[in-house]
Amino acid sequence: MRRARSSLRQLLEPLRRQGRRRVAAAPQENAALQALWDVIARIPRGSVCTYGGVARAAGLPGHARQAAYALRVAPAQLHLPWHRVLGAGGRIVFPAGSRSFREQARRLRAEGVAVRAGRVPHAQIADDALG
DNA sequence: TCGATGACCTCTA
């Protein structure tokens, strides 16, 4: 997906230029953030993966927490499919019953992904299909 | 420089 990548870059450019304002751009790791955002943006509809998987696919093995951070600071403007990213074992990481928790489950089911007790069946996790 | 803090992970019991 070459197109998606370049348009993503264009989208990020104005964000970075706003400088002093905290918009959403993280201090230094813009390269890492872009890589993570890029991977997340490529997760196909109806498919899910884990934080660790996203980090690995972005060339940052062991940086699962950074994947989470990337999502937390991601500009809404990017419209990333954040709901397709789950914790280890296909678990929704938000506190059960929280707003985000329900929203994520709702979005997943809307894409035909089975969610039961805050989890997605292991078989549906497509970490390896990222790179 | 340091300790606290996460949308985390894995192993063990």
Added chain:
DNA sequence: ATAGAGGCCATCG
């Protein structure tokens, strides 16, 4: 299935 411990790593005050 659940709980706790320990590990990991960038960010922040």
